[in-house]
Amino acid sequence: MKPSDILIRAKEKISDRDHWIRGCSALNAMFRPVGSSDPQARYWCASGAVTSVLGADYNFALDGPSLALTYLDDAAGEMGASGIVFLNDTRFHEDVMEAFDRAIEKAKLHEDTDLKKIMEGDQNVGR
Numbered sequence: 001m002k003p004s005d006i007l008i009r010a011k012e013k014i015s016d017r018d019h020w021i022r023g024c025s026a027l028n029a030m031f032r033p034v035g036s037s038d039p040q041a042r043y044w045c046a047s048g049a050v051t052s053v054l055g056a057d058y059n060f061a062l063d064g065p066s067l068a069l070t071y072l073d074d075a076a077g078e079m080g081a082s083g084i085v086f087l088n089d090t091r092f093h094e095d096v097m098e099a100f101d102r103a104i105e106k107a108k109l110h111e112d113t114d115l116k117k118i119m120e121g122d123q124n125v126g127r
Contacts, residue, residue: 001054003068004107010049010068011100017093019043026052046072046088046096067111068103075102 014020021027025048026041028034034041036048037055044052050068072084076099081087088096 002107003071003111004104006050006053006068007071007100007104007107009053010044010046011097011104013049013052014044014046014093015097020093020096021045021048022089024048046084046099068107071103071107071110072099074106075099078102 019042021043022045024033025036025045026034026038027043028038028040029042031043036044036052041048041052047069050072069084076082076084076087079087079091079095079099079102081091084099087099
């Protein structure tokens with residue numbers, strides 16, 4: 001799955017403010033912390049939503065989530081935050097949605113080249 005697809009699906013998970021959280025990756029319906037890919041997860045932070053998209057059985061380095069998070073961190077940086085976790089936990093839902101929009105736009109422009117670089121062992125991507 002391409003990073004832009006991951007970001008689009010992750011954004012959909014938290015586009016409803018009622019499913020967006022701060023302070024942990026995911027919560028279940030009882031508001032108890034669970035893993036972001038736990039089938040019982042109902043609420044996610046921005047990075048938890050990204051890692052939840054592919055579930056527990058994926059290769060983080062090669063399937064796109066790490067690059068998706070890189071684009072999201074870069075977008076948060078453009079917005080004056082030190083990364084997506086900081087932005088998620090200190091800003092408003094609208095800011096998180098803006099970071100996703102920026103990251104999706106950047107991913108669509110660069111993901112094919114960046115994924116090729118990763119496969120060739122070049123880790124200087126997304127920037």
